[in-house]
Amino acid sequence: MNDYLLLFMGAVVVNNFVLTRFLGLCIFFGVSNNLSASAGMGMAVTAVITLSSMFAWIVHHYILVPFNVTFLTTIVFVLLIASFVQLLEMVVKKYTPALHKMWGIYLLLVATNCVVLGVPLINVESNFSLMKSIVNAFGSGVGFALAIVLMASCREKLRLADVPKSLEGLGVAFIVAGCLALSFFGFSGMIK
Amino acid sequence: MSSVIAIIAVMAGVGMSFGLVLAYANKKFAVEMNPLIHVVEDALPKGQCGACGFAGCMAYAEAVVLDKDVAPNLCIPGKKAVAEQVGKLTGKVAEDIEPRVAFVKCSEPVSVGSKKYIYSGIEDCLAASLLHAGPKDCEYGCIGLGTCVKQCVFDAIELNDQGLPVVNKEKCTGCGKCAAVCPKKVIDMIPIDAHVAVYCNSHDKGAVVKKFCKLACIGCGLCAKLCPHGAVKMQNNLAVVDSSICAEKCTEMVCLDKCSTKAIKTYKIPPLEMEQAV
Numbered sequence: 315m316n317d318y319l320l321l322f323m324g325a326v327v328v329n330n331f332v333l334t335r336f337l338g339l340c341i342f343f344g345v346s347n348n349l350s351a352s353a354g355m356g357m358a359v360t361a362v363i364t365l366s367s368m369f370a371w372i373v374h375h376y377i378l379v380p381f382n383v384t385f386l387t388t389i390v391f392v393l394l395i396a397s398f399v400q401l402l403e404m405v406v407k408k409y410t411p412a413l414h415k416m417w418g419i420y421l422l423l424v425a426t427n428c429v430v431l432g433v434p435l436i437n438v439e440s441n442f443s444l445m446k447s448i449v450n451a452f453g454s455g456v457g458f459a460l461a462i463v464l465m466a467s468c469r470e471k472l473r474l475a476d477v478p479k480s481l482e483g484l485g486v487a488f489i490v491a492g493c494l495a496l497s498f499f500g501f502s503g504m505i506k
Numbered sequence: 507m508s509s510v511i512a513i514i515a516v517m518a519g520v521g522m523s524f525g526l527v528l529a530y531a532n533k534k535f536a537v538e539m540n541p542l543i544h545v546v547e548d549a550l551p552k553g554q555c556g557a558c559g560f561a562g563c564m565a566y567a568e569a570v571v572l573d574k575d576v577a578p579n580l581c582i583p584g585k586k587a588v589a590e591q592v593g594k595l596t597g598k599v600a601e602d603i604e605p606r607v608a609f610v611k612c613s614e615p616v617s618v619g620s621k622k623y624i625y626s627g628i629e630d631c632l633a634a635s636l637l638h639a640g641p642k643d644c645e646y647g648c649i650g651l652g653t654c655v656k657q658c659v660f661d662a663i664e665l666n667d668q669g670l671p672v673v674n675k676e677k678c679t680g681c682g683k684c685a686a687v688c689p690k691k692v693i694d695m696i697p698i699d700a701h702v703a704v705y706c707n708s709h710d711k712g713a714v715v716k717k718f719c720k721l722a723c724i725g726c727g728l729c730a731k732l733c734p735h736g737a738v739k740m741q742n743n744l745a746v747v748d749s750s751i752c753a754e755k756c757t758e759m760v761c762l763d764k765c766s767t768k769a770i771k772t773y774k775i776p777p778l779e780m781e782q783a784v
Contacts, residue, residue, distance in 0.1 A: 373520070377516060377519075377520065378516070381512050381515075381516050382509075382512065383509070383512050383513055383516050386513060386516060386517065389517075390516070390517070390520055393520060393521060393524060394520075394524065397524040397525075397527070397528055400528055400531075401527065401528060401531050404531050404532065404535040405531070405535055407535070407537050408535040408536075408537055409535075411537075474628045474630055474633065475628070476628065476629060
């Protein structure tokens with residue numbers, strides 16, 4: 315149990331994908347303009363990462379390893395994630411229209427994101443068990459959501475600030491992201 | 507060789523099975539949606555301004571198709587053409603929408619107008635208006651920090667060199683977002699063919715307002731008395747024009763003659779003067 319908790323916390327703060335591993339930066343900057351959109355994006359990413367990691371583990375262990383074609387991992391995972399996101403979108407649209415409305419376009423944007431591909435690949439590389447893969451993926455998703463929500467709150471405040479003309483918009487967002495990343499580096503070494 | 511076959515088999519197998527699952531899911535989880543919604547959405551201007559009162563063009567398209575009480579003429583930027591098209595598509599009768607544009611009622615230059623204090627806080631009218639009702643001496647005047655400019659999704663407003671917002675009548679769609687956000691309610695939505703307009707928003711008494719603004723309506727009421735059709739009324743020390751009466755009856759615009767501060771001015775050049783101008 316302790317193991318899982320450490321793995322989860324490690325994924326959320328210590329190895330935060332956006333702020334310490336610098337994956338998924340495109341949506342991190344693209345969708346962090348307002349708080350509600352970024353919360354929706356964070357949730358969509360968490361759901362997709364967790365579920366696709368689970369399927370990725372199954373595909374890796376029951377198809378790629380027995381056939382001795384583990385060098386196909388990346389391309390198979392890309393295929394898997396793209397189709398899984400499509401499937402998830404259909405299911406969500408059918409059964410929970412409210413959630414579909416909230417996630418809207420974000421769900422499909424997630425399909426092409428590097429975090430979503432990165433997490434299953436790292437799981438496979440680290441030889442995690444199925445349960446550990448899921449916990450690690452969920453933690454990474456929560457970490458991503460945390461980072462993007464923090465960023466969106468900062469940027470909402472920034473909009474009212476008197477930013478120098480040359481830094482307006484993305485410029486100051488990069489600086490803020492750098493400060494956030496620095497503060498997250500403070501967690502490194504907490505969990506080995 | 508065997509590895510090549512394995513690669514082909516695995517990729518083909520995996521791809522095929524995902525494809526089949528998706529094809530099955532597409533049938534199984536199909537959501538029935540009225541195809542008309544997309545047709546209506548295509549007809550809308552897609553500015554996502556929210557002037558219709560819905561969360562965006564898609565939401566309005568859905569509502570107007572599915573709910574028979576939602577009128578087809580709610581899209582203000584789309585004007586008459588879109589209203590008619592939506593009405594035709596949904597089988598509803600589109601009533602006329604009067605084309606309106608934003609009109610800035612204040613004409614006191616922000617850059618030189620008299621001030622209570624020097625404001626150097628957040629560049630936003632809402633924030634500035636919290637401090638002693640804004641830096642201007644005139645409590646009803648435009649603060650000039652451009653909150654309306656930021657709000658406009660159609661790029662129809664900009665600040666001129668005096669710091670006052672200027673509306674581009676060609677671009678303004680009349681969605682009213684700027685009027686809603688202005689803390690001083692300086693922006694009004696008026697018919698695009700209004701004859702005259704009062705270029706002041708001050709409800710202060712004449713003696714008070716004269717102290718700090720030469721261009722203000724002092725509330726003398728001469729224009730209201732002069733207008734033979736009763737189109738100008740005094741409300742709380744400010745002349746208010748009812749443009750619908752002007753459009754119907756006005757031929758001579760006598761209200762302009764006696765105004766000592768010229769706060770009431772022509773808005774649109776009437777056809778007669780236009781000919782003379784040419």
